[in-house]
Amino acid sequence: MNRKYKIAVMGESNVGKTVFFGSYFHQVTDLSKGNYPVAIKSQASDDKITEIITQLFEKKQVVAGTDVRVDFSFSVDSLGMDIELVDLPGGFTTNRDYWDDEEVSKDLRNADGAFFFISAHDIIHNPSEALKINRAFADAISRIRANTQGEVKGRSDVPIWFIFTKGDTVPDVSVEILISQVPSLMDAAKKEQI
Numbered sequence: 001m002n003r004k005y006k007i008a009v010m011g012e013s014n015v016g017k018t019v020f021f022g023s024y025f026h027q028v029t030d031l032s033k034g035n036y037p038v039a040i041k042s043q044a045s046d047d048k049i050t051e052i053i054t055q056l057f058e059k060k061q062v063v064a065g066t067d068v069r070v071d072f073s074f075s076v077d078s079l080g081m082d083i084e085l086v087d088l089p090g091g092f093t094t095n096r097d098y099w100d101d102e103e104v105s106k107d108l109r110n111a112d113g114a115f116f117f118i119s120a121h122d123i124i125h126n127p128s129e130a131l132k133i134n135r136a137f138a139d140a141i142s143r144i145r146a147n148t149q150g151e152v153k154g155r156s157d158v159p160i161w162f163i164f165t166k167g168d169t170v171p172d173v174s175v176e177i178l179i180s181q182v183p184s185l186m187d188a189a190k191k192e193q194i
C-alpha cells in the first residue's frame with residue numbers, strides 16, 4: 001500500500017512550470033524509452049502528460065498556457081509513494097486574492113512538500129516583478145509552516161524546493177547569486193522557523 005503525498009506547486013504564469021514537469025516526466029517515464037520507476041496511474045493524467053511530452057519533444061513546440069487545474073499525479077511503487085501533483089494556472093498562485101477561491105490556501109496547509117518556481121531571468125532583469133512574487137511566496141511559505149489547530153505534528157519539516165527556471169537566459173549567473181537575490185524566501189523556508 002503506497003503512502004499519499006501532496007505537493008503544492010507555486011509559480012506565476014509563464015515561469016516554466018509546464019515545461020519543467022513535461023521534461024521531468026519525459027525523463028522518468030518509459031516515454032523516454034528506458035525502464036523507469038515512475039508510473040502515471042490515472043488515465044486522465046497519463047493522457048495530459050503524453051500530450052505535453054509529444055508537444056515539447058516530438059513536435060518541438062511550446063505548450064499552451066494552463067487555464068484549469070491539471071492533474072499530474074504519479075506513483076513510485078518502489079518507494080511506496082503516491083504523489084498528488086497539480087499544475088495550476090499561474091495567476092492563482094501568485095495573486096493572493098485567488099487563494100481562498102481556488103483552494104490554494106488549503107493546498108498549502110495540507111501540503112507534504114512544495115515547489116516554488118522562480119524565473120532566473122526575472123530575478124536578474126525584472127527585479128521589481130520578482131520582488132512582488134517573492135512577497136506572495138513568503139506568505140505562502142508561512143502558510144505551509146503554520147501549525148494547524150489540533151494537529152499533533154508540526155509543519156516545520158515540510159520540504160520546500162525552489163526551482164529557478166530559464167537559467168539559459170542568464171548563463172553567467174550562478175545559483176548562489178540567484179539565491180542571494182531572494183534572501184527573505186530562503187529565510188522563510190528554513191526548517192526551524194515555524
Ligand SMILES: Nc1nc2c(ncn2[C@@H]2O[C@H](COP(=O)(O)OP(=O)(O)O)[C@@H](O)[C@H]2O)c(=O)[nH]1
Pocket residue numbers: 011012013014015016017018019020062063064065066090165166167168169
Ligand atoms: N529560455 C527558456 N524558456 C523557457 C524555459 N522554460 C519555459 N520556457 C518558455 O516560457 C514560456 C512559458 O512556459 P510554461 O512552461 O508554459 O510556463 P507556465 O505558465 O509556468 O506553465 C514558454 O514559451 C516556454 O517555452 C527555460 O528553461 N528557458
Ligand SMILES: [Mg+2]
Pocket residue numbers: 017018019064065066087
Ligand atoms: Mg502551465
